[in-house]
Amino acid sequence: MSGAKQGSQVGQAPPPAAVQVSETLRRELEAFLFLEARLADESRYAEWEALVTDDMHYWVPRGPADHDPAERLAYINDNRARLATRIRQLSTGHRWAQTPPSPMRRILGNIEVLEARDEAGPYTVAANFVLFEVAAQSTGELRTWPGRATYRLRRSDGRLRMAQKIVELVTSQLPQSSMAFLL
């Protein structure tokens, strides 16, 4: 695998306060988040991958996302090429850490639009989540993954796409169980 190089979108602290957007736009952004969550929950890898941009960055840091990801080790720090490898690996049917895939459901809440350059985007949206997972392929036990996700979304061909997803786990300083699914 080649060394992943990161775009300029990372490492910027999101603005502290939510911004006002129209009710229509809010609904559209939330619907995107819910769709992304459902496809991830159901391990629908190809459909999930169709939601991301060509420069997608997928980052699960250890500790808060307050640094340049290039400088430290993360749980996940995928540029687009590495994310494609991740999806290809999951799609082989032999990714034993997810074979069979974990049954999962996640609840999103506290959804805030943090940035909307204008109604056409791009947007930064954040949400708290709790993901419930049964490690069906290994211990068979329930695992709970609480955290906060920050999404950078923009339009391409009029449709919303995800350009970055940052997942800050509440437990991120602790050793983590396998997270081979889409977080």
Next chain:
Amino acid sequence: MRYDYAALVQDGRVHGSLYVDPGVFHEEMERIFRRGWVFVGHESELPAPGDWVTRRVGLQPYLLTRDLDGGLHLLANRCAHRGTALCREERGNARHFQCIFHGWTFGLDGTLLGVTYPGGLERSKEALALDRAGQIDTYRGFIFANPAGGAGPLAEHLGPGGRYLIDRMCNLAPSGRIRLGPNWIGQRVDSNWKLWPESDNDGYHLNFLHVSLFRANRESQYNETMLAGETGHSSKAVDHGRGHFELDLKDSYPHELAWCNATPERLPDYRRAMVAAHGEARAHQLLLDGPPHGMIFPNLFLGEINVAMVEPIAPGVCAQYHTAMQLEGAGEAVNRRLLRLSEAAMGPASFLLADDAAAAERQQYGFGASRADLSDGGAAHTWVDLSRGQRREQVAADGVRVSLLSDETTNRGFWRHYRSVMEAGA
């Protein structure tokens, strides 16, 4: 109960109870992690006087400190008054440690410096110092400690094999020194800790457990090892003795820097620095051979570009922490690259170790509640078979055993040493 380790650990098989029995686990914490040498950290984690990091050795919490004269100490992270943990952060820099409960203060070497209202103190300050590892020593920046003391010199524990593995990693730095990456990443696994020294150094599973990565990514540094059949490749399983062993991949690399999936053209500054430090011929050999892939008993894994340590938590729970090696004097390009390679290979979401964790958790599930009781002869299904390649392994005059990569020579090396340590401790 008394465990008969000679019966539980045989030459080509070990009993499943060794992975689940709480009594065995507690004897391991005493005989391996308290009375033996254990890897506890690296000097690059404590560059300045007053630097400290928290660690667990066996089940005990410790502070690894550097005092103002540069000396290293492994101190119990447990106030000598009533046991309160002194530090709950991961690392820091201090002149002394103060307990939150009654305010006693301790020096960087564990000395009791002060107590609140000293008039009532009934014992001597010397008797109330922090518990301290009896032995601490380093080899090329790697810090080892023996909490009980009395384990003999570190050099004897490492032996030629252990030193060779560390040398092979350090020699890849133009300065001869490595640093650890900026942080550790922890992976929790619901399995016994011993499955990690086993799985990290098992050459048999690559083409099966990890097949998904090789299907998803056809350009990896493991190509020769993966694509050739069992006898068609040149990597080897090597048991150096004393519980140190490796998968020696060096002969599988087709060109310099293949071990970090690069070429000399892509990392010219690094190559130049290596030639300046070692001369052309030796630099070429080092860059071709790459880092080791091996284990130093009981808990240090030098996993190619990764440095990892295994931490037992309970009979059925452990963690493996990893970071990337960083090569002093090699330049930013190669060191950043090593961070990204480490993220790909190691850790709970990585392309490799996530699958190893699934296998380890399924093994643990399979062991069920095996008991270390052989009075019924030990039911057949409770044994773990590790006999693969036993008869084709070559034993050299110095006792080093070499066999095919896919032979369980490394695993037998772990258990042979384990048995001698556990029996000697009885």
